[in-house]
Structures are given as C-alpha cells and as structure tokens.
Amino acid sequence: MSLLTIPKLAAVRAARVPAPAAGRRPRRESRWVAVAFVAPLVIYLVLFYAYPLVQNVVMSLHRFDRFSFVNGGAPFVGFDIYAEVASQPRFWDVVRQTAIFTAASILFQYVIGLVLAAFFHRGGFRMSATLRGLFLIPWLLPVIVSGTTWQWMMSPDTGVLNAFLGMFGADPVWWLNADNALLSVTIANIWLGVPFNLVILYSGLQNIPADLYEAAALDGADAWQQFWRITVPMLRPVTLITLLLGLVYTLKVVDIIWIMTSGTGSSQTLATWSYAMAFGKGTSSVIRYSEASAVGTILLVVALLFGFVYIAVQRKQED
C-alpha cells in the first residue's frame, strides 16, 4: 500500500466543497432517508475499521500465546506488554530507524519532486499527458514488482547498481546487508514517492500567477531569486500538506521494506517489526501477537498524532 494510498487524503480537500446550503429546515422524514443512505457506510466503518482496531488493542493488553490465540483464555496483563516491548534494547534502535527512514524518504521525495516539477514547469514546455503518465508508472506499479526489481538491481555481485558504480572504480556495495539495508530501502521508497510529489507540486506551481514572475523579471530578479522569493513562499501551503501527508503514510510502510530485506538489520521499522513478530517467515513457533499488537498500537498513536496536526493545518489553511 504505502504511497499508493497518499492521494486518498488529498481527496479530503476536494470533499471540502461547502456543505449544501442548510437554508430550509429538513423535514423529519428526509432525515430518516439520509440515515438510511449512510447506514451501510456507518455499519461498514464500525465492523471493518473500529472492530479490528479494538481487537488489536485488546490483544496488546492480554498475553496471548499460540494456544490461547486459537482457544481463548489469554490473561489480562494491562500495559505489561508495552513496558516489556519498550524496555527491549532494540526498541529505541527501531524507533531511530523509523525516524530516519521517514524523514529521509519524505525530504528527498519532496526535493526531487520539486526540482522535477520546477524543471517541467519553467523549462518552457508543458508537462504533456504522456510524460506525466510515464512519471506515474513507479507509483502505480504493485510494490511487490518494484521491490523485487530493486532487490535485483542491488544484488552485490550481479546487480546493475554495482556494475554502474564499478565503472567509476568503486568497490561493490553490499546494499542489502545489515548495515546498508536502511539506506537501500530508503532509496527504493524515495523512488516510489517522487511521482506523487511531482504531480502535486507541478499543479501547485501551475496555480502561481505568471505575472508575479513577469513583475519580478522586470525588477531584475534572476531565476534563482524568483525561485526563493516567489516559488517557495507561494508553494508553502502545498508543501506543508504534502510533507505532513508523506509523514503519516511513510510511518506505516511495510511492503517495500519487507519485500526487499524482510526488515533485517538496520531496515527494521516499527511497522515491519510489528509485522515480523506476528507474520514473519519462520517464526511460526514463537509468534508474538501481543507484542506485535503493542508495537502496532504505538505506531497507530504516533500516526494519528501527526494526522491530527495535518487536519489542524488543513482547517487553518481553509479559514
């Protein structure tokens, strides 16, 4: 899923068209009609969103093992499991790696996306539909496809990346070993996210009035000054929203990391750690649902915190 889901939130803004004028007071019966129309959605959200979430929290408060997972009867232990998870030495490593993965991903996705958008915008030709379509490809492909391809390109002895570096006399890099794994999955994730940033920032650039640039040019501002004095300030609202959205979505990435490294070495994040403890290959004898749920809940809380910041920023921008 990962970045594939980013535009979902973008649609939120579209949904912000002013609510239908509440001029006349709706008759009581029309109220019931409205309830009937939204009822399937409400039931759906309760059954397939709220219930799994509650279930996840419940699991993190009970000590489950393989037997009690199937047969029930796991004892309630309060927040013990959270304390145990957080007191593991690797917990803070994982938190640090999650922070690096997230920060590096959204920063480079944004910067590369902005440079490309500015190039296509100011380069003199409109980004044609074909070109935009081509640039969207990395973002539309199933992550399993991109993940396996990157894995192959990063193969130490036969990968094309090392062959390329070798042309400049560099030694082969063990991209996917414990030390470099974080760097490698971050590179692949940046590649996945550039298209979305490009498309969003490109349409942001299109909304900046051209006469601002003309006026600046008349005043003798060069391209560099125009970029810093006009483009950057005018893009600030879009930037803020894009980065916050990227943050919320990058935090929860599992697939690209898991497919490339199974979360080994430095590439373990909170999301993949939670996944590994419950569903990791070869761990079926020591499945730790409770720990997985506890880490998942921590991740959920962090994601929602940033999510609320996003919502607050967006509300403020609209006022």
Place this chain on the structure above:
Amino acid sequence: MNRSWWTTPVAIALTAIMLFPVYWMLNVSLTRRESIRRGDLLPFDLTFEHYTVVLREQLPYLGTSLLVGLGTVLLTLLVAAPASFALAKLAVPGRRMLNFALIVAQMVPAVVMSLGFYSIYNRIGLLNTVPGLVLADSTIAVPFAVMLLTAFMTGIPRELMQAAQLDGASAWRTFRSVVLPMSRNSMITAALFAFLWAWSDFLFASTLDREGGSLRPITMGIYNYIGAQNQEWGPMMAAAVVASIPAAALLVVAQKYIAAGVTAGAVKD
C-alpha cells in the same frame, strides 16, 4: 517562456532515469537464464521462456487477483455511492463526525488493521478466503471513494434533483436515475483505484491469505519466488511484468481518470 536547446534532452534523460528500474525488469524477464547474471543492457540473449513458465505457474493467482479486484470494486461502490449521495445532498445527522472518521480511517497503519483482521478471521473462519481478502482490501478504498464521490456529487445542481422530486420521484429514484448517471466519471475513478489497490495489495494478502493455495493473489505468487531456495529471477521478473499489466493498461486507456484521482482537489489553494 525561454525554451532552451537543452530542455528536451534533459527531460528525456530524467524520464529515462526514473523509469530505468521498469526497463530493467523487462530486460531481465526477456533474457535467457544463463545470461541474466551478465547484466547486459539489452536482452541480447532473447527468450520468452520465462513467460511460458509464468503462464504455467501463475495463471490461478492471476485469476484470484482479478476476482479479488472486481469484488473490491463492487463492495466499495455499493457502500460508498449511497453514503456519498447522502453526505452531498441530504441532511445527515453527525456529518462532521463522519467526515472526520473517514479522514482518520485513512491514517490507520495497515499492519494494525491486519493484526485485528487476523484475530477476527481466525475466529470466524475467514482466513485464506477470497471474501475475507475482498473485505480487507476494500478498507483501503472505501474512505477514498466516499470522499471523491461526495466532492463530485456536491457539485450536481440542486435544481436537477428538485425537478425529479417535483415529478414525484423518491430520494432513491433521484439517486438512481439522476445522481448516479451524472456521477459516472467519478465512479470510474473510484473503481479504478479500488481495483488497482486490491490488485497491488501485499500486506493483507500476506497476512490474511498466506495459506490459501491457489486462492492467493498474484502478489503472493511473486512473493513465493523470493522465498525459494534458489531465486529464479527470470520467471520472477516475468511475473512482475505480467502483474504490472493492469496498471499499465489503465494508464494508457484511462489516464484522465487516474490523473483525476491523484490530484483530486489536492492543490486547490
């Protein structure tokens, strides 16, 4: 603006760099097994043998993915369309709460959802089934679809609906014969994304449908190659190419709908 001689070559070069991994996947999928490790820039040792392997081994998975994708589209639209109509045009009590819940729902990490689903499915016997996977996959698409459709339906002129109501049409009739036909394009966009997300899903498939045999989607078919003792890169890349076909096809035939989904009002400021 100032079009310089270098812009077009640079644009082509940037596109090529960005798309290089996609090209590399194609290249490997067309290269004979013995020559793959040489890493030629073009498939000099051309073969289609990997594709015959994929057609032999992966066809059931592709069928499952198609089924899951279509099921997700159906469920998503069934839940989202009536609700969107109500949110856009009727006086829904608790509208703000509902809108807020839809935004929050999209921020929930999928791994958390899959843990909850796993425990519930384990109890009610939905693990490793197509309906179970369709239900889980639809959670990726439903909030998006509701927001997209609500935004569109809000723009439908009130007069059109009032005309229908004056003719004695019920809310349901108005929805079916006025609002739905007018919302065709945004329904297509929502359906396309629901299909693509379900088709591409790895997380729910690898947790809720791990032991489903041939009832697993193509993403798991490819994942099987990774787990194998001796990774077969040729068939793996060929399978990856085949799995990319829906995305590529939709980009070609339905680009305007895709683009509408990406920017769905993202940058109105």
